Amino acid sequence: MLKKKTSVLIVSADGNPNKKIQIPTFLLSYWKHIAFSFTTVVLLGVVGIVYFVNHRNEKRYAEVYLEKIDKLRKRNQQLTLDDASKQVNIDDVRRSINNFDSTLNRINAKMKKRGLKALAINNAGGPIVEDDGNLEELAKYYVNMLEDVENRLDGAPFGRPHSGRITSRYGYRGNPFTGGGREKHSGIDFKGRTGESIKATAKGTVIFAGYKGGYGNLVAVRHANGYETRYAHLSRIRVKRGQRIDVGTTVGLLGSTGRSTGPHLHYEVLQGGRTINPEKYFQF
Incomplete structure (x- = not known):
């Protein structure tokens, strides 16, 4: 097929023969098909190269994106735990x-x-x-x-056992019966009406509940830290010796028993067996 050749005369621009060459007749007869096939091969090569490059880039981008997505997923899990x-x-x-x-x-x-x-x-x-x-x-x-x-x-015995007006404070005072001389007042007197409730100022245990000389009807309560409170001149006693009581428990009713000039509550606070001014405990 390639042995059969055809002479081709190359003419210059002025029309004079310049050179003669021989080309296989097959190439002259099928040059269109050959050119088309060659072009097709070149295009397929180019497409293949482009595809290969794009595929490689897509793979690399996919790996990068997957890595970022994995980091975001782990971060989200950590935030959820936090x-x-x-x-x-x-x-x-x-x-x-x-x-x-x-x-x-x-x-x-x-x-x-x-x-x-x-x-x-x-x-x-x-x-x-x-x-x-x-x-x-x-x-x-x-x-x-x-x-x-x-x-x-x-x-601690904070607060007031009765809301009445104070008529006699802690310390020395004139004798309320004779009007002369001076005597030590070991507590505070609250004016009130007979039968009004008298409240305990701290939780503790009743150590005395009965009649006692000038105190009249008396309730004495022992508290923590060496404290003791006394509620005197009561018309009625509402607790018993040995009874454990809480803050606000009614220990008795206001009265005028014992050495008293009229209905009132005589209230004492002691610590370590010694009386102290109850007014120190009226404010917390």
Whole structure:
């Protein structure tokens, strides 16, 4: 097929023969088909190269994207765990704050029984909160502080046993019967009406409940830390010896028994067996 050749005369621009070459007749007869096939092969090669390059880039981009997606997934999981941990901490703090509130409410109830103003704690001077991690410790601090206040309040005779006007204070005074001389008044007298309730100012144990000389009908209560309170001149006694009582328990009714000039309550506070001025305990 390639042995049969055809002479081709190459003519210059001025029409003169310049050169003659021989080309296989097959190429002249099928040059269109050959050119088309060659072009097709070249195009297919180019397309293949483009496809290969694009495929390689897509694979590389896919790996990068998958890596980023994996990092985002792990970050999201960590954030979820952190949120869960923070929620647990918040729940712990909320429980501590609820304990704080309940303790404060108990204290204020006891303050009310004593005729004292409710306890309000603002800027109490606790530990400084530098970050969220200290919130639980702060709540524990306040709860412990309030529990300590509550324990002290339970064992000390704070407040007034009766709301009446004070007619005679602690210390030396003139003799109320003769009007002359001076005598030591070991407590405070509250004016009132016969039959009005007399309240205990602290929890404790009744160590005396009966008639005792100038005190008349007397109730004596022993408290924590060496405290003792006495409620004298009662018209009626409402507790028994050995009975454990709480703050606000009615120990008796106001009267005028014993060495008394009229209906009133004689109230004493002792510590270590010695009388002290009850008015020191009228404010918390």
